[in-house]
Amino acid sequence: DVKVTQSSRYLVKRTGEKVFLECVQDMDHENMFWYRQDPGLGLRLIYFSYDVKMKEKGDIPEGYSVSREKKERFSLILESASTNQTSMYLCASSLGGTSGQNIQYFGAGTRLSVL
Amino acid sequence: GQQLNQSPQSMFIQEGEDVSMNCTSSSIFNTWLWYKQDPGEGPVLLIALYKAGELTSNGRLTAQFGITRKDSFLNISASIPSDVGIYFCAGRSFGNEKLTFGTGTRLTIIP
Numbered sequence: 001d002v003k004v005t006q007s008s009r010y011l012v013k014r015t016g017e018k019v020f021l022e023c024v025q026d027m028d029h030e031n032m033f034w035y036r037q038d039p040g041l042g043l044r045l046i047y048f049s050y051d052v053k054m055k056e057k058g059d060i061p062e063g064y065s066v067s068r069e070k071k072e073r074f075s076l077i078l079e080s081a082s083t084n085q086t087s088m089y090l091c092a093s094s095l096g097g098t099s100g101q102n103i104q105y106f107g108a109g110t111r112l113s114v115l
Numbered sequence: 116g117q118q119l120n121q122s123p124q125s126m127f128i129q130e131g132e133d134v135s136m137n138c139t140s141s142s143i144f145n146t147w148l149w150y151k152q153d154p155g156e157g158p159v160l161l162i163a164l165y166k167a168g169e170l171t172s173n174g175r176l177t178a179q180f181g182i183t184r185k186d187s188f189l190n191i192s193a194s195i196p197s198d199v200g201i202y203f204c205a206g207r208s209f210g211n212e213k214l215t216f217g218t219g220t221r222l223t224i225i226p
Contacts (some may be wrong), residue, residue, distance in 0.1 A: 004157075032211050042118055042218040043158075043203070050212060058213075090157050094212065102207065103148060104214055106157035 002028070006107035008093050013114050019078040021110050023091030030096025032074035033104065034058075034066065037088040049074055050096060081114045088112075121204055121217030129225050134191040137218045138204035146207040147187040148214065153200045158181050161202075162189070189223075199224050 007022035025032065034046040035058075036046055038107050045058030047066040055066050063085060067075045074093075090106040121138045128134060138147075146165055150158035164172050164180035164187060171178055175192045187204055204217040 033213075040218070043216045045213060048213060092157075095210065102146070102212065103160055103163055104205075105160070106150075109155070109157045111155075 004091055004093050004105050004107040005082075006089075006110050008110050009108060011110060011112045013078075013081050013112065015114060017078075017081050017094060017114075019081050019112070019114075020110070021076040021078075021089055021091075023074045023076070023093075023107055024072050025074075025093040025105070026072065027093065027105075028071065029033065029093040029105075030071075031094045031104075032068065033092040033094075034064075034076045035090045036060070036111075037090055038080075043090065047075065074090065080111075083114050086112060086114045119204055119206060119215055119217040121220055123220055124218065125221040125223070127223045127225055128194055130194060130196060132194050134194055134198070134222060135188065136202060136204075136222075137186060137188045138206070138217045140206055140215070141185070142206075142208060142215075143184040143213075144206035145184070145209045147178070147196045148163045148205040148207070149176075149178050149187070149189050151200050151207065152203065152219075158203055194224060196224055198222060 006026045032049045035043045048056045049068040065077045090109050091107040094102045094104045119138045119140050149161045152158040162178040165199050169180040177190045179188045203219050205214040212223045
């Protein structure tokens with residue numbers, strides 16, 4: 001079974017803090033993704049990585065950065081947390097390549113509250 | 116970014132009823148996926164579809180890949196309390212590593 005593990009289920013941070021959300025997958029997947037999920041807005045892609053040290057902006061990258069130093073780990077960084085970044089954050093991974101069966105597998109999510 | 120039109124947005128049903136939901140897109144996809152998200156958890160894959168016209172079942176769940184490649188349907192038969200949650204469709208176009216998601220259908224079962 002594919003396992004995508006997010007390091008924290010719940011986080012409470014203060015405005016202006018630097019926040020790190022960590023995600024690890026154990027299936028040697030090429031691709032990793034960070035989404036945020038807000039009521040009524042569905043899943044919105046923040047950043048996507050298709051290889052170590054490679055990244056691509058998603059639909060809402062402002063206020064976020066990412067790091068992928070190792071294949072299995074993809075970190076989301078909030079440089080200076082703001083209250084409008086209070087949300088559920090979901091990490092996902094997929095096999096990659098030209099296979100038509102490129103399913104994304106999700107972690108359990110991190111619910112971040114910025115006060 | 117683009118989002119898929121998923122309907123209905125929410126459903127309130129009684130245990131034992133059948134459920135239908137669908138997703139439509141302005142773009143053609145070569146993969147359709149259906150996920151379920153339990154409260155406080157991440158989405159879990161239910162069914163994957165790879166060919167136009169394909170009909171696939173997973174227990175009481177049945178999903179279809181529309182002939183036009185622009186829509187997909189999910190049916191749940193004889194609903195039970197553990198079916199409660201949010202159901203998302205997602206589409207993927209050829210050569211694209213990213214998925215486009217629907218806005219979700221929230222299913223509630225009335226006791």
